Structures are given as C-alpha cells and as structure tokens.
Amino acid sequence: MAEILGVGLSHYPPLCTPDEMMSGILRMTLKDPGIPAELKSPQNWPAAMREEWGDDQGTAAAARHRAALVEQFRRVRQAIDDFAPDVVLIWGDDQYENFKEDIIPPFTVCAYDDIDLYPWRHAQSSSMMTGKPNAWGEGPEKFYRLKGRRDIAKHLTTGLIEQGFDMAYAYKPLHHESLAHAFTNAILYLDYDRKGWDYPTIAVPINCYGRKVISARGFLANMDAELDLDPPGPSPARCMDMGAATARVLRDSPWRVAVVASSSWSHAFLCDRTSHLRPDTPADRALFKALNEGDYGYWYRQTTEEFEAAGQQELLNWCPLLGAMRELKAQLKWSSFTETHIFNSNKVFAEYRVV
Numbered sequence: 001m002a003e004i005l006g007v008g009l010s011h012y013p014p015l016c017t018p019d020e021m022m023s024g025i026l027r028m029t030l031k032d033p034g035i036p037a038e039l040k041s042p043q044n045w046p047a048a049m050r051e052e053w054g055d056d057q058g059t060a061a062a063a064r065h066r067a068a069l070v071e072q073f074r075r076v077r078q079a080i081d082d083f084a085p086d087v088v089l090i091w092g093d094d095q096y097e098n099f100k101e102d103i104i105p106p107f108t109v110c111a112y113d114d115i116d117l118y119p120w121r122h123a124q125s126s127s128m129m130t131g132k133p134n135a136w137g138e139g140p141e142k143f144y145r146l147k148g149r150r151d152i153a154k155h156l157t158t159g160l161i162e163q164g165f166d167m168a169y170a171y172k173p174l175h176h177e178s179l180a181h182a183f184t185n186a187i188l189y190l191d192y193d194r195k196g197w198d199y200p201t202i203a204v205p206i207n208c209y210g211r212k213v214i215s216a217r218g219f220l221a222n223m224d225a226e227l228d229l230d231p232p233g234p235s236p237a238r239c240m241d242m243g244a245a246t247a248r249v250l251r252d253s254p255w256r257v258a259v260v261a262s263s264s265w266s267h268a269f270l271c272d273r274t275s276h277l278r279p280d281t282p283a284d285r286a287l288f289k290a291l292n293e294g295d296y297g298y299w300y301r302q303t304t305e306e307f308e309a310a311g312q313q314e315l316l317n318w319c320p321l322l323g324a325m326r327e328l329k330a331q332l333k334w335s336s337f338t339e340t341h342i343f344n345s346n347k348v349f350a351e352y353r354v355v
Helices: 024-029 046-051 059-083 148-164 180-188 234-250 281-294 296-300 305-308 313-328
Strands: 003-009 085-091 109-110 116-117 144-146 167-168 203-207 256-262 331-338 346-353
Touching: 003 059, 003 180, 003 234, 003 313, 046 109, 046 296, 059 256, 059 305, 059 331, 059 346, 085 180, 085 234, 109 148, 109 281, 109 313, 148 167, 148 203, 148 234, 180 203, 180 256, 203 313, 203 346, 234 256, 234 296, 256 313, 281 296, 296 313, 305 313, 313 346
Parallel strands: 003 256, 085 203, 085 256, 109 167
Antiparallel strands: 003 346, 109 203, 116 144, 331 346
C-alpha cells in the first residue's frame, strides 16, 4: 500500500527575477491602450495597492513578498524531505510551451527518462525569463539532471485509462527542450537554497488556458484585443475527478508519492473585471475558505466560466490535488494565503497528510 503526501504551491515566474523587476507584469499592463487612463492612475487604486506600489514601483514590497514566499517554499520542501518520496508528481499548466498548434491535450503524463533541465537556457517567453537576470545570479550553464520514473508514469497512465480517463502520454518533449515553467519553477523554488533536487519527478500538464492557449499564446492580451478563442480546457470537476482517479491508482501501488499542485491563484492579466490590474481576491478568498473547511463540493461546483471570469484558469492545477485529497480522506495540516495587489497573483501553499 502506497503512502501519499499532498502539497500545493506557486510557480510565480517573477520570483525568479531581482526585486526591482518583480512588478513587471503590472508595468506591462499599464501600457495597455485598452485600459482607461483613470484606471491606470495609482491615485485611483485601492489604498493597499498604492501602498505596495509605493514610490519605487513595488521594489521594497517585492522584498517582503519574496521573503513571505520563500518561507513557505522552505516549509513545503521540508515536508517533502521528511516524507522522502520515491517520486514527485507535479500537476501544472502548459502555457503554449510544449504543446502548440499541432496538439493541445487536456491532460498528459510525461513519462520521461532522465533529462537535463537548464532553467536559464530552456526558458520560454511565457516564463518571463528569456534574456533576463535571475535572483540567484546563475548563468545558462546551470542545470539539473532531473530523474525520471517512466515505470511509475506508465503505471499511472495505464491505471487512469482503465478508470475511464483517456490520458495522453509522452516519452519525450515536443516543442520544449525540457519542462514547461510550471514544473521548472516549482523545482527551482523548492530548491531555493540550492540544496539540490534528487527526487524522480513526473510532470502532468493540464490545458488550463483553454480558450486562450493558442489565441493569446497562453499569456497576456490587451483588454480590447479581439481574440479568435479556442475550445475550453477541462472543467474544475473533471480535473478533480482526474485527481481522485490518480489517488486510487497510486494508493494501490508500492510507492511513496508526493503529489504537487503548481500554480498561483487568480491572475490579474487574465481577469477582465479588474481590468487586468489586480487579481480577484474575493473569489480567491472564497475558494481558500472552502479549502480550509474541507468543502470540496464548493470547488467541484465551480464552472469553467467562473474560473475564467476570476482569472483563475491555473487553479485547474489545484483541482486534482483537492480531488485526490478528498478521495484519500486526507487531513489539511496547514495552509497559507499571501495576498498582493501588484504582483499579479495571490499565492497559496498547503500540506495534506493521509492518516
């Protein structure tokens, strides 16, 4: 009988950058001609947003934001180290990185063998790191020899197919040289102190961006842009069901598995009702309350349209975690909510234990 640890974290790309660059998404948004000038003026922002922005465009606030996030990453890393898994499975989005016009699968198990992951050489445009300095001062020679577990990945894929999930799978990358940033950044941040990352890792990409994965290249589009929208991604309920099926397959296996949800919550640049200027914090707070209360039904009842309206597309990465933890009757050990107005997204961390 397997043992399973569940954790959730953020892969917020600007955390990779120096503090003075961390508000870069908001700075880009302020150049959007489709947003009325009065909305872009700091004097019309909420007081907390003005305070974060300050007189340095968020540099001082970025240092505080970084410290809060790094504390939580260290806490999650300690939980993983204490658990000592045989494999780490990460649910994350593919943001027009490995999957493009030729194929957009809703879910994929990346059954890779060992690969060399060069975070600053393989950075894609959606990771916001191409050609930019990083917080560690590392160069393009920095790499991880990332271990794979094709046997476990194949076992999982087989089990999911047998349970009615027609999972795509891959033995090698398609358009990306290693792993999309949802997975790479999760590893970089879990290894923030550069202790190394020796855990075999399986990436399971989800088509979170759905209607905007091709039309907006999985990133920012101006408010007045006329997009030829794509078909939607899988629903929150379907993602939770996939997580529950994953839990059943792994529960009956011989391995110790850490399952990881990798994403921030509401993304400002996806949220039309805040004019792309700040995340939808009330919507995030409602989901966080349900998470803490074990109200899985609230998450299950969320619709694709509700996630899209709140800029919560990437929360589809958290839905499998909640589906798995509900299936396993796991207990929430701790959670945290780091709120922000200017750093694109609220960040949530959590740890579940199966008792």
